[in-house]
Amino acid sequence: MTDAGAALSDASRKSGGGPDSPLPPGNQSAALWAGTLQALASVVAHDLRNALNAVAVNLEVVRSRSGRGAEASAIAPFAATAATNFETAAATAEALLAFVRPEPGRVDIAAVVARLARLFAVRAGAGLQVVDLSDGRAATSASPDIARAAVARSVLAAVVAGEGVACEIAVDDGIFLRITGATHVPPPPDPDLVAAALEQGIRITPGERSIELRFPAVDQRANPNAPS
Numbered sequence: 233m234t235d236a237g238a239a240l241s242d243a244s245r246k247s248g249g250g251p252d253s254p255l256p257p258g259n260q261s262a263a264l265w266a267g268t269l270q271a272l273a274s275v276v277a278h279d280l281r282n283a284l285n286a287v288a289v290n291l292e293v294v295r296s297r298s299g300r301g302a303e304a305s306a307i308a309p310f311a312a313t314a315a316t317n318f319e320t321a322a323a324t325a326e327a328l329l330a331f332v333r334p335e336p337g338r339v340d341i342a343a344v345v346a347r348l349a350r351l352f353a354v355r356a357g358a359g360l361q362v363v364d365l366s367d368g369r370a371a372t373s374a375s376p377d378i379a380r381a382a383v384a385r386s387v388l389a390a391v392v393a394g395e396g397v398a399c400e401i402a403v404d405d406g407i408f409l410r411i412t413g414a415t416h417v418p419p420p421p422d423p424d425l426v427a428a429a430l431e432q433g434i435r436i437t438p439g440e441r442s443i444e445l446r447f448p449a450v451d452q453r454a455n456p457n458a459p460s
Contacts, residue, residue, distance in 0.1 A: 290314035
């Protein structure tokens with residue numbers, strides 16, 4: 233198991249009360265959301281360390297060669313690499329802050345997926361392919377903490393498991409989110425999250441090559457583009 237996978241598993245264990253220590257509904261949703269943020273932060277911290285290490289290494293080369301009077305042309309590639317990695321680190325941190333920022337009112341599932349796609353856009357080989365057929369009608373009546381945790385945990389598990397993750401969002405009498413891995417089967421969701429989500433009317437179903445989530449929608453108008 234990778235460091236990121238271990239962090240995700242550890243956060244899943246810590247976020248639920250377990251059979252011997254059930255939590256009140258409000259506390260449970262907060263705990264699941266806190267565990268989700270911990271898992272995301274653990275994965276993002278790994279990416280940030282990689283980017284910042286690259287900045288440090290390349291800046292040390294620039295400092296060392298400048299001190300020896302090296303030509304600018306010999307230093308420029310290292311300075312450019314340092315700048316690129318700094319931009320990567322800054323974009324990752326900014327995307328994480330945007331994701332954890334509280335949302336007023338109902339949670340829009342398509343917006344949550346879009347923020348996750350932005351967060352993982354700078355992760356090598358792990359960008360999300362997003363197909364949004366919701367036509368701006370992906371607001372759910374479910375608990376904001378549980379809804380965001382269900383999306384984030386499912387997407388994060390798929391990203392940690394492998395590359396080529398695709399997310400499809402559509403609406404008919406509910407909101408559908410299908411998460412598919414190109415070269416792997418996403419792992420099953422955390423049982424505590426599945427149970428808490430079901431109480432909010434959210435169904436999480438592992439498929440043969442995907443995880444499918446269905447959320448209760450605020451807007452129930454039909455959409456013929458919903459995945460079957």
